[in-house]
Amino acid sequence: MNKQFNQFRFWAIGLATSWLALFVLVPSLMVLVTSFLTRDADFLIQYQFSLEGWKSVLDPSFISLLWDSVFMAMMTAAICLSIAYPFSICLMGLPQRWRSIILFLLIVPFWTNSLVRIYAIQFLLGKKGLINQGLEFIGLIDKPLDLLYSQFAVIFGLSYILLPFMILPIYSSMEKLDFKLLDAAKDLGANATERLLRITLPLTLPGIIAGCLMVILPAMGMFFVADLLGGSKHALLGNVIKNQFIQTRDWPFGAALSILMIALLSFMLWLYYRATKMSNRAGGINDSNF
Amino acid sequence: MTECQPLLQLYGVSKTFADNTVLDALDLTIYDGEFLTLLGPSGCGKTTVLRIIAGFEQQDQGQVLLDDKDISILKAEHRPVNTVFQSYALFPHMSVYDNIAFGLKMHKVAKEEINERVLEALRMVRLESFAQRKPHQLSGGQQQRVAIARAVVNRPRLLLLDESLSALDYKLRQEMQVELKRLQRQLNITFVYVTHDQEEALSMSDRIVVLNKGKVQQIGTPREIYETPVNLFVARFIGEINQFDGHVVRRIDDKHVEVTAEGADWVVQTDYPFAVDDKVHVLLRPEDVRLTKPELAENTVHIEGHIHECNYKGKTLDSYIRLSTGTNVIASEFFDEDDPDFDYRLGQKVALQWITGWEVVLPYEQTI
Numbered sequence: 160m161n162k163q164f165n166q167f168r169f170w171a172i173g174l175a176t177s178w179l180a181l182f183v184l185v186p187s188l189m190v191l192v193t194s195f196l197t198r199d200a201d202f203l204i205q206y207q208f209s210l211e212g213w214k215s216v217l218d219p220s221f222i223s224l225l226w227d228s229v230f231m232a233m234m235t236a237a238i239c240l241s242i243a244y245p246f247s248i249c250l251m252g253l254p255q256r257w258r259s260i261i262l263f264l265l266i267v268p269f270w271t272n273s274l275v276r277i278y279a280i281q282f283l284l285g286k287k288g289l290i291n292q293g294l295e296f297i298g299l300i301d302k303p304l305d306l307l308y309s310q311f312a313v314i315f316g317l318s319y320i321l322l323p324f325m326i327l328p329i330y331s332s333m334e335k336l337d338f339k340l341l342d343a344a345k346d347l348g349a350n351a352t353e354r355l356l357r358i359t360l361p362l363t364l365p366g367i368i369a370g371c372l373m374v375i376l377p378a379m380g381m382f383f384v385a386d387l388l389g390g391s392k393h394a395l396l397g398n399v400i401k402n403q404f405i406q407t408r409d410w411p412f413g414a415a416l417s418i419l420m421i422a423l424l425s426f427m428l429w430l431y432y433r434a435t436k437m438s439n440r441a442g443g444i445n446d447s448n449f
Numbered sequence: 450m451t452e453c454q455p456l457l458q459l460y461g462v463s464k465t466f467a468d469n470t471v472l473d474a475l476d477l478t479i480y481d482g483e484f485l486t487l488l489g490p491s492g493c494g495k496t497t498v499l500r501i502i503a504g505f506e507q508q509d510q511g512q513v514l515l516d517d518k519d520i521s522i523l524k525a526e527h528r529p530v531n532t533v534f535q536s537y538a539l540f541p542h543m544s545v546y547d548n549i550a551f552g553l554k555m556h557k558v559a560k561e562e563i564n565e566r567v568l569e570a571l572r573m574v575r576l577e578s579f580a581q582r583k584p585h586q587l588s589g590g591q592q593q594r595v596a597i598a599r600a601v602v603n604r605p606r607l608l609l610l611d612e613s614l615s616a617l618d619y620k621l622r623q624e625m626q627v628e629l630k631r632l633q634r635q636l637n638i639t640f641v642y643v644t645h646d647q648e649e650a651l652s653m654s655d656r657i658v659v660l661n662k663g664k665v666q667q668i669g670t671p672r673e674i675y676e677t678p679v680n681l682f683v684a685r686f687i688g689e690i691n692q693f694d695g696h697v698v699r700r701i702d703d704k705h706v707e708v709t710a711e712g713a714d715w716v717v718q719t720d721y722p723f724a725v726d727d728k729v730h731v732l733l734r735p736e737d738v739r740l741t742k743p744e745l746a747e748n749t750v751h752i753e754g755h756i757h758e759c760n761y762k763g764k765t766l767d768s769y770i771r772l773s774t775g776t777n778v779i780a781s782e783f784f785d786e787d788d789p790d791f792d793y794r795l796g797q798k799v800a801l802q803w804i805t806g807w808e809v810v811l812p813y814e815q816t817i
Contacts, residue, residue: 342505343538345525347552347603357551361542 187421194414203410212411216419221399228396231310232378235317236371239325242318243370247330248359262330265323273320277387280316281307284388308390316384321377325370332366333359365435372431376424396420455517456481456639457502457607462511464497464663471497473663474511479607479641484633486642486650489660490686495643498660499609502641504528515606526555531600532609536616537592539584545571545595546580552603570602573632590621597629601636610642614649626653647687651675659683681814684732691738691778693731694813697723708810711752711774719810728813735781737807740768740793746800753800754778756793768793770801 197209215221250258268276283289284306291303306312336359344354382397389395394402396416403413457479464472471494479485487495500506501513504525513521520528531552539548549570553563571577574594584592593613600608610629614622630653633640644650650657651671659666659674659682667674667683678684681692695710706723708715710731717731743753758769762781770778778801793799 337536337538339534339536339538340540342525343532343534343540344551344555345505346503346530346532347599348526348555349551350526350555353555358540 190414190417194411194418196411198409198411200408203408209411212409212413212415215409215412216415224394224399225396227310228379228394228399231314231317231393231395232375234314235321235378236325236374238314238318239322239374240329240367240371242322243325243329244367246326247333250330251333262327265326269323274383276320277316277384280312280319281387284312284315307388308392310389310393312388313385313393313395316388317374317378317381320381320384321374324373324377328369328373329363329366332363332369336362368431368434372427376427379420379423454481455479456515458512458514458517459498459501460512460514462498462501462508462513464494464501464506464508471663472501472508475663475665477658477665477668479639482637482639483655484630484640484642484653486644486654486657487660488644488647488650488657488686489666491645493660494663495645495660496611499532499611499641499643502607503530503532503609529606530609531603531605531607532611533596533600533613535612537584537596537613539592539595539599541584544581544583545576545587548584548595549599549602552599556603566602570598573601573635574598574628589617590625593617593625594628597632601632601638605638607639607641610640612644613642615644615646622649629653651687659686661686677809678732679811681730681732681811684809684811689735689779689781691733691735693733693776695729695731697725697727697729699725705805706810711772711776713750713752715750715808716805717808717810718806721810721812723810723812730811730813732809732811733803733807735767735779736765737803738778738780738782739802739804740770740780740782740799741802743798743800746802749802751800751802753798756795756797756799759793759795766793768799770799772801 193204194212195208195210196212197205197207198211199205250261253261281288285291286303286305286307288306290306291300294300295303340358340362341354344358349357379395380397382395382401385393385395385398400413400416400420403409403416455478459475459477462472462475462477463470475494475498477498487498489495497506501508504520504523504527508521512519515529540551543551546567549567550563553566558566567580568577571580574597576591576594576598579587579591579595584595587595593616596613614625614629617625626649629640629642642650642653651674654671656668657671657674658668661682667679669677674683675687678687684690684692693710695708695715698707698709698714700706700723701716704720705716705718708717708729708731710729715731723729741751743751752772752774754770754772756768757771760767760769765781765783768780768782770780772778780801
């Protein structure tokens with residue numbers, strides 16, 4: 160290896176590492192430290208050790224808030240999964256050219272800022288929105304439904320924004336599935352349901368897990384969706400954190416929450432890592448180990 | 450083969466994929482208990498025949514009868530037919546045991562019976578100690594045997610094998626050929642084997658069906674196919690063969706005619722009703738060629754040529770001879786260690802002959 164390349168490598172890796180250290184690691188450590196400091200009304204924090212921030216985390220009112228947030232994220236994942244899985248199966252039935260076009264169309268909305276798209280949903284779900292007007296028009300309802308500012312609206316918005324994150328990993332795991340295996344199962348007498356449950360589902364499980372993580376993780380943090388569609392009642396973990404820093408000004412509590420969220424997400428990523436590692440080794444998820 | 454009960458019959462089966470006719474009004478009868486091989490070059494339609502029998506593909510026209518009943522309407526999962534796939538298609542997330550038990554589970558066989566039959570199948574393919582392994586922990590030959598066990602454990606009427614040995618190396622393939630033959634005899638299940646490897650077809654089959662361009666070229670025992678091919682395609686596809694073009698000079702009796710080819714007049718044996726001046730192909734296997742020194746052949750019919758390449762093959766010596774007429778001939782001779790003159794020098798002149806009756810005479814084919 161020549162000296163110039165070594166030098167290039169040193170600078171390339173060094174720059175990236177110091178960038179990450181400076182703007183990710185150091186701030187994270189600062190947040191961690193903040194969570195152990197004392198709250199101060201005027202200066203935000205006092206440099207004095209305290210466990211007050213972490214105590215608030217265990218507060219029952221907060222626990223229910225956290226549960227709400229987790230519930231909404233899970234529901235979002237469930238809805239995305241129930242749409243994405245059949246969608247991917249149908250997609251696999253199409254010729255390659257059409258698959259690429261449809262996947263492309265799926266990505267197109269991403270070129271618009273998600274905030275703008277959430278505003279659009281606000282219009283859609285509002286009292287005078289398209290859905291209420293449509294239902295009134297066909298005579299199903301007499302007066303407009305309260306769709307907006309509900310848990311339903313938040314889950315609806317999250318599902319809309321995050322659906323592609325579920326479809327892409329599931330579709331990619333299906334693309335890797337050897338279709339000879341389905342022929343073999345058919346040959347051995349398995350009908351369509353048995354083929355789905357015993358072959359397709361277990362072999363695409365890594366894609367399902369990846370998709371769920373890619374939906375649940377961001378879903379808990381997308382505070383603007385809850386702000387715009389859920390009103391003040393239906394907050395996500397991200398909203399609570401944001402509020403501690405900006406409105407309530409309880410920095411230690413906000414910091415503790417941030418750390419909690421990071422820990423939660425890391426744990427899920429670790430689970431995913433374990434799952435894919437196992438599936439790589441066994442060529443699929445092993446049902447006795449999982 | 451003692452039984453001659455037809456098990457599966459194809460009548461006028463045709464299949465077209467996007468303007469490409471893969472099978473063209475194919476008729477075929479498969480007898481109960483036989484080892485039948487579908488042999489042909491890639492794209493001849495042999496795999497399509499298999500997929501139609503298995504039910505993965507629906508024929509455009511024609512009938513598929515199993516025990517005289519049309520099974521065309523049956524879905525693949527309801528046909529008493531199992532397939533051993535080319536790539537084995539073992540379920541990667543299941544153990545060897547679960548792979549083999551899969552078909553029985555699907556058919557709702559009682560648990561104790563499943564266990565019994567799976568263990569029996571494992572014993573049969575000599576993999577008893579591998580039951581709990583995953584497919585990726587097995588060698589190619591072992592995976593092959595699991596694939597066979599997974600199919601035969603269901604006791605199908607018909608076992609379809611799609612180029613099932615082609616992924617194995619030469620030595621293992623030879624072993625598996627013997628193993629397959631043994632299994633077939635032991636189980637008494639009808640095997641339909643698809644291959645493009647003529648050597649494999651010759652060594653395993655009771656009967657061979659030679660396919661080309663979606664049509665049956667010839668059906669017969671390996672010996673019939675090799676020794677009396679009915680057309681140039683079969684002759685050339687199975688083994689190597691030398692071809693001399695000529696025409697009939699006169700008829701000698703109802704089994705023999707005299708043919709002039711490569712500048713000599715040969716008496717050849719044939720059942721075809723050739724008339725004088727009919728153009729013919731005289732075909733001769735390399736191992737049927739006799740090479741001698743020109744001075745020893747002076748008084749008999751022969752063609753002269755010279756050696757332009759020698760290939761030592763271990764068991765045999767393959768010599769490439771260019772005849773004075775420009776035709777190239779291959780001769781394959783066993784070593785005779787007692788003959789000091791056996792080895793040829795390049796460029797050496799030789800006389801080429803054969804024993805009447807060892808040749809195959811076919812009518813001239815326009816397309817060649």
